[in-house]
Amino acid sequence: MGFEEATPIQAKTIPLSKQGKDLIGQAQTGTGKTAAFGIPLIEKIDVKSPHVQGIIIAPTRELAIQVSEELYKIGMDARAKVLAVYGGSDIQRQIRSLKKGPHIIVGTPGRILDHIKRRTLKLNNVHTLILDEADEMLNMGFIDDIEAILETVPDERQTLLFSATMPAPIRRIAERFMKNPETVRIEAKEMTVPLIEQFFIKVPEREKFDVLSRLIDTQSPELAIVFGRTKRRVDELSNALTLRGYTAEGIHGDLSQAKRLSVLKKFKSGKVDVLVATDVAARGLDISGVTHVYNYDIPQDPESYVHRIGRTGRAGKEGMAITFVSPREMGYLRIVEQTTKKRMQPMRPPTWDEALEGQQRITMEKLDEAIKEGNLDEYKTVANELLMEHDDAVSIIAAALKVLTKEPDKTPVHITEERPLPAKKDQYHGGGNNRNRRGKSGQQPYKGNRNKSKPQRRSGRRP
Numbered sequence: 243m244g245f246e247e248a249t250p251i252q253a254k255t256i257p258l259s260k261q262g263k264d265l266i267g268q269a270q271t272g273t274g275k276t277a278a279f280g281i282p283l284i285e286k287i288d289v290k291s292p293h294v295q296g297i298i299i300a301p302t303r304e305l306a307i308q309v310s311e312e313l314y315k316i317g318m319d320a321r322a323k324v325l326a327v328y329g330g331s332d333i334q335r336q337i338r339s340l341k342k343g344p345h346i347i348v349g350t351p352g353r354i355l356d357h358i359k360r361r362t363l364k365l366n367n368v369h370t371l372i373l374d375e376a377d378e379m380l381n382m383g384f385i386d387d388i389e390a391i392l393e394t395v396p397d398e399r400q401t402l403l404f405s406a407t408m409p410a411p412i413r414r415i416a417e418r419f420m421k422n423p424e425t426v427r428i429e430a431k432e433m434t435v436p437l438i439e440q441f442f443i444k445v446p447e448r449e450k451f452d453v454l455s456r457l458i459d460t461q462s463p464e465l466a467i468v469f470g471r472t473k474r475r476v477d478e479l480s481n482a483l484t485l486r487g488y489t490a491e492g493i494h495g496d497l498s499q500a501k502r503l504s505v506l507k508k509f510k511s512g513k514v515d516v517l518v519a520t521d522v523a524a525r526g527l528d529i530s531g532v533t534h535v536y537n538y539d540i541p542q543d544p545e546s547y548v549h550r551i552g553r554t555g556r557a558g559k560e561g562m563a564i565t566f567v568s569p570r571e572m573g574y575l576r577i578v579e580q581t582t583k584k585r586m587q588p589m590r591p592p593t594w595d596e597a598l599e600g601q602q603r604i605t606m607e608k609l610d611e612a613i614k615e616g617n618l619d620e621y622k623t624v625a626n627e628l629l630m631e632h633d634d635a636v637s638i639i640a641a642a643l644k645v646l647t648k649e650p651d652k653t654p655v656h657i658t659e660e661r662p663l664p665a666k667k668d669q670y671h672g673g674g675n676n677r678n679r680r681g682k683s684g685q686q687p688y689k690g691n692r693n694k695s696k697p698q699r700r701s702g703r704r705p
């Protein structure tokens with residue numbers, strides 16, 4: 243796969259994993275946790291056996307697919323068969339694939355459970371169970387499904403949990419499912435990757451969209467992800483961005499699976515430059531070329547922030563994350579900073595002039611490139627004509643620049659205002675994630691629409 247050396251989490255967990263130990267592996271986003279659990283799992287697979295031996299559970303369909311693809315690559319030489327099962331796709335086809343004797347299943351909880359109930363998936367020969375994004379998998383929205391799946395897996399299994407975040411209350415739940423788990427944490431000063439530059443912009447709700455447009459104009463990201471709080475938000479933002487001339491599309495849980503996959507594919511191939519997403523795209527997705535993450539809305543909990551901005555700055559690359567905070571939400575910003583142990587730098591919103599400058603620079607770069615490439619003979623006759631006519635080279639070039647530059651667009655757009663997060667500061671202090679108390683108290687400490695199922699729901703529909 244072209245890897246030259248193990249990343250720290252791989253170096254530390256692979257030997258322990260090969261000894262058969264239960265592990266909780268925590269390391270920053272984009273540092274190779276997939277291969278950290280994938281390599282030893284592949285080594286343990288008996289390819290001559292027709293049974294499912296390893297199961298990996300992931301919180302979203304897109305992540306399940308991505309992890310299965312990475313496992314497929316790792317296991318290609320060993321001829322290990324990997325199958326992804328997830329909701330929103332034809333179950334009959336999955337059943338046919340399951341009959342072909344895959345060794346490793348990667349799936350989302352609802353669909354895995356569905357197959358278990360239909361008896362199309364048997365886990366009684368599973369020796370390794372892995373929860374990717376373990377803290378997310380063990381929060382109240384998923385725990386029932388996970389428990390039900392665990393009941394069908396032999397007790398003498400090895401259990402591996404990986405995530406960039408592992409709040410203490412969730413870790414305590416996790417330990418119930420494990421045998422003397424060893425925690426491997428890559429000690430870092432900060433929870434986020436140092437390669438990600440982190441900024442915040444204090445901006446009133448109604449000004450956010452203009453600020454976002456100008457940021458994109460001045461920073462000209464290669465690929466950018468804009469995170470919004472709700473599905474409506476995502477729809478409105480992607481429409482508004484399109485109106486202003488950006489190639490943007492949205493992804494969230496109310497779209498059909500086919501649409502979700504096609505949007506992601508277009509984004510990966512660069513046909514779409516701006517992906518607007520709910521937290522459905524916050525965890526685990528590994529898309530190269532994402533240079534900027536914009537949090538249009540500050541996330542409701544610090545873990546979500548860590549994962550969202552972690553979509554950039556992966557595998558040694560640099561990235562930039564900019565978080566919009568409405569004045570009343572400044573308390574949340576501080577709580578995020580306490581958890582990540584990293585200050586975000588304040589940033590001034592770019593002005594219209596700066597946005598124009600940014601766009602002019604892009605045009606200049608394009609012209610520069612065209613000059614270097616040469617091959618301009620077919621245009622030189624016309625160029626000379628223009629020169630004869632106007633006798634002023636600067637005016638001609640300025641006109642060319644003007645025609646070629648995408649000026650900062652002021653097309654009016656409608657974005658429904660979202661209420662700021664409630665200012666219940668004290669609940670969040672200590673940086674801990676207390677989502678697991680939801681069920682008992684009837685309260686949701688992390689209140690709001692995280693675009694995922696309600697705590698007790700068991701259906702296969704996920705973010």
Ligand SMILES: Nc1ncnc2c1ncn2[C@@H]1O[C@H](COP(=O)(O)OP(=O)(O)OP(=O)(O)O)[C@@H](O)[C@H]1O
Pocket residue numbers: 244245246247248249252269270271272273274275276277405406525526527528552556557
């Ligand atoms: N040893 C390695 N050397 C170089 N690149 C690697 C190595 N291991 C993994 N990678 C690559 O690094 C990228 C990030 O890996 P991966 O998605 O596993 O990160 P992660 O730690 O799971 O992040 P997240 O917390 O966001 O899920 C992938 O493209 C992967 O192929």
Ligand SMILES: [Mg+2]
Pocket residue numbers: 275276374526
């Ligand atoms: Mg991962």
